[in-house]
Amino acid sequence: MIELGIIGLGKWAGVLARAAASSDKLRITRGFSRSAGTRASFASDFGIDCPDRVEDLLADPALQGIILTVPNELHLEYALRCAEAGKHVYIEKPITQRLDEALSLRTACEAAGVRVFVGHCAKLLAGVQAIRQHIDAGELGDLCLLEGHFFNPRALSLTREDWRWYQDKAPGGPLSQIAIHQLDVQRFLGGPVASVGATSARRSPARPEVEDQWLLSLVFESGALGSIGSSWTAAGVFDIRVVGTRATMHYRIDQTLWPTAGRLHESATLTLQRQGQAFHQAERLPVAAGDMFQDELERFAEAIGGRPQPDFDADYGIEILGMVEAARHSDRHQGARVDLREFVRQGLAKGAPIDRNIGSHT
């Protein structure tokens, strides 16, 4: 049983704490928030000890890893503190705000001998795994087109009190917050991405700083195309469609249940539409029960135990963040496609020397 700490005790910490509670591979035993009230209520809700000082959590020899559910802009700072303390670190997506920060983080964690695990959970959805199995079995033929959507109404209720309002805290709004899950899914199903194009818009009457609509076009190294739509002003949608020369698969979940992933299979639909079939005649496949959040935490525990998790490591997090940043770059340049490999290389190179970042915490 792997013991973990958790830093950042907002809504998402509760989601992960519930997912962890029913695992027999790990448990969360200590938590920290800068707010005393939040510490008290988290300790009460989950029976988890929440010390007053983060140093006490980081110094606890029983903890083998730390889960970070702090706002994006704090990912680097807290991950570096975990590395200094010799703790393996789980970071919610995106790995950091900028590519140069991600390089700093990766370098520091390598030097400290701790593993980085980035919470790119969406690929663990039961339907996504099922599509992957059908692709691998050749049932779809050659892949031609992948299409995914992630919509929710977040921008309609945003206020200046929410960090997601601000471009420097949640770059691109739904792009870095929810569309990023579709980037994970498409990378998992379609393989490496060669280029990214993007177009954004602002439609929310709340008028946050961030864009609230994104359309992304991916060209995979295989030659297939990917399309991602993301809206922060919409009724909830999460779906993925994969078009192959032999068949098309389509998976849809009830997006409003996203935080209670263990219930998603109850209303999810997964279909296999072969050439010549109409959609309503497509084969309806069963969707396995599952909980992507528990699965990802258990994979973090496996990583701590020494089993590599290449779909969740720092390099993977950097690749996905590279797509997010490339999309923003494309949008600023009339939507022209951005060569991903070259863009990531340049983005990583912009960083300050790692010693300087580490130094700020000593």
Add this chain to the structure above:
Amino acid sequence: MIELGIIGLGKWAGVLARAAASSDKLRITRGFSRSAGTRASFASDFGIDCPDRVEDLLADPALQGIILTVPNELHLEYALRCAEAGKHVYIEKPITQRLDEALSLRTACEAAGVRVFVGHCAKLLAGVQAIRQHIDAGELGDLCLLEGHFFNPRALSLTREDWRWYQDKAPGGPLSQIAIHQLDVQRFLGGPVASVGATSARRSPARPEVEDQWLLSLVFESGALGSIGSSWTAAGVFDIRVVGTRATMHYRIDQTLWPTAGRLHESATLTLQRQGQAFHQAERLPVAAGDMFQDELERFAEAIGGRPQPDFDADYGIEILGMVEAARHSDRHQGARVDLREFVRQGLAKGAPIDRNIGSHT
């Protein structure tokens, strides 16, 4: 009862002849194909007189209009012949192959006092009309994102014997052949388009000259975004999703029934998903029976009768063709967004003087 002739007696002529047969506003009384065998079988199948010479059809004083179902590259030539003969002309989409040709056609028809009607039928689908009514009633709120797909497996079976194999005959493959219907639908639902971006790919093992996958990104003048995916290697899909700040509507038909439009309502689905609702809890709306092909032919008859049809006239056809051409231009330029108004203006200006085109047929 309006009497019409039809030129080009391939598969699509049969679709329109069946749609016309049950109309009480028009009838098709004469047909022409360059192939004697095709003329004979069409005459036999539909009881329609098919003279040996196109001149006989064009000179028939009983005919008030001509339906052109010839390959795209012949649209201009035959439309000009109709204009010379003083016949109103129905042209299958796209209006012509190039914008300069469309300008020639429009000018010639205006000079001859005949109306041009372009067969942009998809907006007449019952579900598209229903979405438009819900938009107009304010039930969706402000529009944010429109998404449409049109897939079929055409490229899997293309051969060099088919004009659709060739880039100069079916430019962009599915782009000018089926995605164009989604451009019509999105223009109808979302209003004028400000810019177009596009990315294409070739995935068909048959390897036709044309691209077989397209992703389009539209920015509407309203500020909303539009996304269109089109594949020529896929099981049949035609759907449209419209995201507004109050609700999302989704309409799906059985694409394999496209040529038998009168049956589409039997298996079509139309849903209204309000904010807070999951998709499977969305309101399921009835889909009215209808036949978009009969509807468009009757609108052509109304145009002949003097009632303007601005959603089907030459200017409309030029606007939609402009989007097709802008998408190809964007794809050749790394997918960067193309300003539609400026692009169309330049495309129209490239044309040869109209007299020269007219002259080639006298």
